[in-house]
Amino acid sequence: MALPVAIIGSGNIGTDLMYKLERSEHLDLVAMIGIDAASDGLTRARERGYLAPANGIEWVQQNPAAVRLVFDATSAYVHVRHAKILAELGITAVDLTPAARGPKVIPSVNLREHLDAPNVNMVTCGGQATTPMVAAVSRVTRVPYAEMVSTVSSKSAGPGTRQNIDEFTRTTARALEEIGGAEIGKAIIILNPAEPPILMRNTVYCGLPEGTDHDAVLASVVSMVADVAKYVPGYRLKQPPVIEEGPYNTPGGVVPHRVVVLLEVEGAGDYLPTYAGNLDIMTAAAVQVGEAIAAHHEVTT
């Protein structure tokens, strides 16, 4: 039986997620909740036959038995309040904001580690795109310092992202450490207004200590890219990964080499056009997590 779920937040992320949930056999979207009945997201939800209440989290409080899991695609500040309410109602929260109240989940790295958690955090779009690469390196060698640079088209960055840009960098950097396995992580985000809009780009740099098996690093990266591409079909290497010679005076100490991984994410074009790979990677990852939780619920209940 499919798990009844709702989306709260009818912006870019929430609306894209709606389209992806339509294709899920294990998750049954009951309601798309917003705060503006006239918003594009709620209008589309109504057109597609979903409940589309405009009274925000209140709707969940009024209908606590209607859903078992809520995808929160509002903003970091708003999710802090929602997290508390959902926890009290016993409803699992999959948090697509950078609020990071619960454990962080990156499907290709730690999908099954937090299936019983009341609240899991999807990190950020850039975190979903780059943490697997750091994990790929850190399963081969010690990573004293890792860094990611994410460039997204201006059109694909909604007001939530724009107001939460510090939360993006903090949460992403922590994910590189906690899940990627880097000793120190740093995150950078750039908005690019070029027309036509650019595809989402992500670059990962990892410092490589003396004695690292470079071939093993490169092979591990290529293999992890394939793992992520299983749930984000537009995720790919723009160039083969390269090892560059330093030395580099990183915050984690001087290293002789770095690996540079140049990635591109083309979206599925569900809501925004294909340039918005940053939406896809978040929503596709969230569906993975939701489905894993649903399967886990079936086994345990």
Add this chain to the structure above:
Amino acid sequence: MTAPSIDATPVKRDFRLIDSTLRDGSHAISHQYTVDQVTRIVRGLDAAGIQVIEIAHGDGLGGSSFNYGFSAVDEMELVAAAVDAATQAQIACLLLPGIATVDDLKRVRDIGVSVARIAVHCTEADITEQHIRIAKDLGMEAIGFLMMSHVSTPDELLVQAKLLQSYGADTVYIADSAGAMTTNEVRARVATLVGGLDVPLGVHAHQNLSLAVANSIAAYEEGARNLDGTSAGLGAGAGNCPTEILAAVCDKQGIVSGVDTLMLLDVAEDVVRPIMPRQQVVDRAGLLLGYAGVYGSFLLHAQRAAERYGVSQAKILLELGARKVVGGQEDMIIDVAVELARKHAEAEGTT
């Protein structure tokens, strides 16, 4: 006997001169400033009457990274040295949202920095709201800084500048980060912004088309009341508006800069030039940046990538221009270099 003018009554000045040798100049020395260099430069500029001295990694606070180059010395140590060395000058720091966070701003405020320049690509002003508001809450002067302003029309820039003003910016700057603007283009933008804003305007010029001083003077004539310079023009790309040349031209035109031109000449010659790895000239790559409208700090990164992958620096810069990359996308330099190298290899393989 007259007392030194700087210590007595406030000097009448026609505009405010902000020196960025220790921030934008940092690009030109690959972010290798030492505490001793910072101390000597601040002492010189401070004694010459510069009112605001900006210091940070070239890409702003938190810029020390793989992507932009690691600083030799922790920037907080350098900031502290600058604060210690200044007697009358205010110390400013630049911050790019997306690279640094308000935590960095709080840290430098605690050290004694009183001016926050919040820099953003000129179409994305709305990502600065958090940072400008917090700078104001911390009791700092907040300057909103629109980079790459050659890509926007005067009216588009005004919309973005008004956003900065609405968040609480005390001054708005437009930066010609690629050194790509002609004097007429500067005049048009400054006139529109001065006419449409309540707060003062500033202009940050680069030398790629050899117009930095001329553009700064034109900006003044159109009503800009803040101008940026760096000692000996030390800076990204072909360099910045040289502070001492700007001061000299102002003297000759009867514009009161309020700084001691001869003392600035000494700082440039005796303190800054000896530490410059290369003189700031408009060479092929420098001119190409301005010609193609490419972010100035890409210059040295592109040179290194060209050497590493055996491809042409000029081709890298032109391709970056064609891709419309913005400031901060230094990773695309590697992307372009690797791609060019691959195409070369493929072409050789087929012949």
